[in-house]
Amino acid sequence: MSIVYDRVALIGLGLIASSIFWASKRGNLAGEVVGYARSADTRDTAREIGLCDTVYDDIRDAVRDADLVVLCVPVGVMGDVVAQIADVLKPGATLTDVGSVKRDVITSVTPHLPQGVHFVPAHPLAGTEHSGPRSGFAELFDNRWSLLVPVDGTAPAATAKLRRFWEGLGANVEEMDADHHDLVLAVTSHAPHLIAYTMVGVADDLRRVTDSEVVKYSAAGFRDFTRIAASDPTMWRDVFLTNKDATLEILGRFTEELFALQRAIRQGDGDHLFDYFTRTRAIRRGIIEAGQDTDAPNFGRTPGQKP
């Protein structure tokens, strides 16, 4: 692979930004990759572990000469961040983001966008339950999807170049309309996350089943929910607040369906349950065949780790 951008600036140095850094070094995709984080602690950690060629204390210095600026901050502050840097963005530069919601980011960023800067919203569908500057790794995006959501008037050449960058990071790239993106993600990510958070919260609340029993016996299924419910709270708060309509729509569907299954349980309708559970099994097979998960039992977790 070869250099796609001379200078890349990463704004916000968490899981995604740090993975972009390590993957772009692995692929030699940028002449230099600089960074900025609002928290001095995060900047110190980044310097300590060699995350970014230069870490700046001032966001404006970080973006000043960048050919690509990647916003890796929570969705709720994207607009404010662009307002801070708009007048120092280099003419001809590309501005992109990695937010999990696209319509809201487009709405909040567009008003601040200077003439001559290409805005190409993006969303890599990759992550882990860990967060912060130490959590990134070069392989995070390998064989995952990164969705580009170009806005009206984006130069096709800018989109094509960002596509090359994401492919160099290891991802498969597809383009998608913002509203469709937000609905697809409500189904595949946002609703499942809220449901996992809810179930883990319920378990935590129950007084008759003590915390330690819930934890001790978690291997019966619950522990998979806790992984999802361990994701970054700030990021997820913003996701739900900014993809409100699609998330609430899917949660409404979910509640309807859950009530139907609860009724089947109450009425002893075993056929309804059996048919439903048989249908859902097929989707798992599709995911394995698409290479998006492992077929190893229990995700291939090693058994028998003694405390």
Added chain:
Amino acid sequence: MSIVYDRVALIGLGLIASSIFWASKRGNLAGEVVGYARSADTRDTAREIGLCDTVYDDIRDAVRDADLVVLCVPVGVMGDVVAQIADVLKPGATLTDVGSVKRDVITSVTPHLPQGVHFVPAHPLAGTEHSGPRSGFAELFDNRWSLLVPVDGTAPAATAKLRRFWEGLGANVEEMDADHHDLVLAVTSHAPHLIAYTMVGVADDLRRVTDSEVVKYSAAGFRDFTRIAASDPTMWRDVFLTNKDATLEILGRFTEELFALQRAIRQGDGDHLFDYFTRTRAIRRGIIEAGQDTDAPNFGRTPGQKP
């Protein structure tokens, strides 16, 4: 380790029974381990892969001289199976099961129980999303919990011996009252499974988001739900029908909590969401510290498996 029972009979040859077989051979826990399955296909497969020292075509022949009979059939048929074998069970033998629900199994098995046979209900909290005679492996129970639920009048010596057997299979053993077991499992397993089945069913139903998109972009969170929702449909139908009250109670709590979070989203109450999501993160840490899951990102799944 040394032999705990001279002759063990496994009734039903799926994931749990086949794992008991391989783990008991690994630990040399039984003189011989025989088996029976209702399906001729399953019996053929078992003979082909060397699962069981002898596979019988008649369930009564399988249990006739057994010192330990392990019922590894769906919870809904436990009573019928015991009715078929009750008069050929050896005096002094121990009868146990591996069902995910305990009160209902006790209620349906007890009336058929002959004098002189010790009934010690049990439940290993271990499993995978795979099922059938080929899915077992010797390590399944390592460092997992197996719960013993002795009934009134069970001889303590019979319980102690079954405990040694489960410890030999790799499990940690604890004793518990049937009703408490059913409530703990409703929280840690039954409710999470129903919720996962529901979410996967909703995704399958949505017409605007095609199947292929849901599958393709599943790495954003959804794929973890599909693992749980790929579990054996017959087993899970019976679990919900027989642990009806506790499951419906927990689902009621879940729905209440979900509605509260939906209201917070609708009203834009970010603090409520942030506090909730912060609290759930701590539970994950407890599970890691208890040795019940891996701290590796994404369960340590290897990235980048190309289709």
